[in-house]
Amino acid sequence: MALIDLFGEDSLAQGRQVRTEPIQQRSAARLSALLDAAAEVVDEVGFDRITTAMVAERAGASIGTVYRYYPDRVAVLEGLRERAVLRFRQRVADNLKAAKPESWWEAVDCGITAFVELYRAEPGFRILHFADRERAQTSTPGEQDSGFFANQIAAVLSEEFGLSGGDDLIFRLEVAVEMADSLLSRAFTWNSQGDERFIAECRRIMHDYLTGFYGPDAG
Amino acid sequence: MALIDLFGEDSLAQGRQVRTEPIQQRSAARLSALLDAAAEVVDEVGFDRITTAMVAERAGASIGTVYRYYPDRVAVLEGLRERAVLRFRQRVADNLKAAKPESWWEAVDCGITAFVELYRAEPGFRILHFADRERAQTSTPGEQDSGFFANQIAAVLSEEFGLSGGDDLIFRLEVAVEMADSLLSRAFTWNSQGDERFIAECRRIMHDYLTGFYGPDAG
DNA sequence: CAGCCATGATCGAGTTCCATTCCGTGAGCA
DNA sequence: TGCTCACGGAATGGAACTCGATCATGGCTG
Structure with a gap:
């Protein structure tokens, strides 16, 4: 794939x-x-x-x-959120095409870069972080974004770069997505261009966490 | 102190x-x-x-x-949020008194435990995670919670347990607070008792990240 | 190709609901 | 008894949302 x-x-x-x-x-x-x-x-x-x-x-x-x-005011915000997710995915695809990553972590970096680029350029992109938890009250786990997303990424990383797959990888990716979203959003909370310290730290953490410094198999 | x-x-x-x-x-x-x-x-x-x-x-x-x-509807939510923060701090204090931690990471664990306990028992506790970003638009960086909080924790950890302090420690704690909040909130998003996998992973990540597997000095 | 029409799209006054005000009444306190 | 604090709830204003009238569009027809 x-x-x-x-x-x-x-x-x-x-x-x-x-x-x-x-x-x-x-x-x-x-x-x-x-x-x-x-x-x-x-x-x-x-x-x-x-x-x-x-x-x-x-x-x-x-x-x-x-x-x-x-149907109502809230639905407008949800529509905005869905469009933001769509654009994020497209941007990731574009970045992957342009960067032609040769390692899994270069691919991950493409995702982070896409997020940062859109946060800088796209009005209302912060809706992404916002709407997550609110939606949680009404929708069901199966269609949850970070989980769904983690699944997609897991497929890519395991098929393209040979990372050992399985439930553990998916779980770890879900954790990673959660942390990255949180740190990148934090980077933009007080700084419209994004606090580079948080962005850099996010990249490092993603790399190290997914490398395996952490988690059940960490050593 | x-x-x-x-x-x-x-x-x-x-x-x-x-x-x-x-x-x-x-x-x-x-x-x-x-x-x-x-x-x-x-x-x-x-x-x-x-x-x-x-x-x-x-x-x-x-x-x-x-x-x-x-004064208005939003202020009620902010009041709820402040009370939640207050109760969280008190619970941390209680847990610290009870556990008498001998290492910095036992102290950190007290914080995580306090958060989990309150999420389980306290109605509306999720307001904590929610209100953060919304407030960001109106208040100023100086009074930001995760930052302020990180400062407090930094003081404790460096004075009580001899962790090397300074701006780096504060920054790292701010990152840690952000990640922990995000992971623990995620643990409770689909599971009212908190998904143990996420809680355990949060503890491990906090321990390892603050130990130094990550960050500028990671090795 | 001009005209017609079924259907989609738009508008905005009207309605309902909710946030917020304000003043009259009741409760604590000296 | 009087004075201040606290409370209630009808009244106000504004925002969410509805709905029937009206305006495009694009296909069809001769």
Whole structure:
């Protein structure tokens, strides 16, 4: 299985949160504009203060249009989150294609780099870290992102670079994803460009943890 | 400086978010009841869906009473969060007193244990992980919790157990706090008793990371 | 190719719900 | 008894959300 296959957009048959699938083309643009607007508003006023009216106005649409695509305010944020996940995966795929990693940790670094790049460039990208725990209350473990994601990465690392696979690898990757998300988000909490100390430490920790300094087999 | 001093309630001159300091005693009970109610509601309906009316009703109070103590809905959540932090510190202090750790990592374990115990027993404790990032948008780095907390822990570890202090230790502790919070919260995301795998892995990672397998001086 | 029409898309006034205010009433305290 | 603190809950304002009217679009038809 090629790296691109795992992280490309094809692999995303995401659960639809939109009310009505857009048929005409202009709708796609509308939907996209709504999310763009939501992203900007999130960065400006925060998650709590965002209002559907703000999103509509910013997108040059009416309130009704917002509710045509999303059942409620929270769903808009979830839509934004899904798009962010999608873009992250695409960026990872791009970086993998460009870097042609020869070791597993170079591949991991591509993932970290993708995250950092998007955090810097993409408005509202912080939604990723935010929405995780809130969603947890309503969805089920099977469809959890970090777990699902860990599975994908496990497949890549074991098939492409010969890391010993199995449940242990998946678990370790889940732990790694959790830590990386947390550290990188922390890097951007007080610094819009990302605190390099945290980013560098994150890379080092990922490398060492996955190398095996840690965990059941650590020695 | 004794461990208890650092983690006892005295050390908490927290920023008041309440509108009016209660004068009479019954008020203290009211305030506490409000937070208890908020904690339950948070666990039941989530952060997004909580309403001031729910909190008031659950606490057997009127809407007006909620607003007597808190300026707005968000402030209630912040109040809940501050109380959770306070209780966490007290629990750490208790555990330290009971365990009388002889090594720095036993002390660290007390912190992890305290977190797990409270997550299991305290309604709404997940507010801790949640509120962090949201606050970030409005408050300033200086008063950040993980940083402030890291400072306190650094003082304890270096003074009591002779860990080499300095900025490096503080930074490493900040990273550790971030990772531990993330892993422990993850442990409780799908399992109300806490997934033991994540808890155990968290303990191991904290031990190894702080021992120095990681970081600038890792070898 | 012009016109027609079924259907998707949009709008925004209207409705409902919720956050927040405010003043009248009741409870502690001297 | 009077004074201040605390409480209640109707009233206000604003934001979430609905819904029927209206406007595009793109295919079909002659």
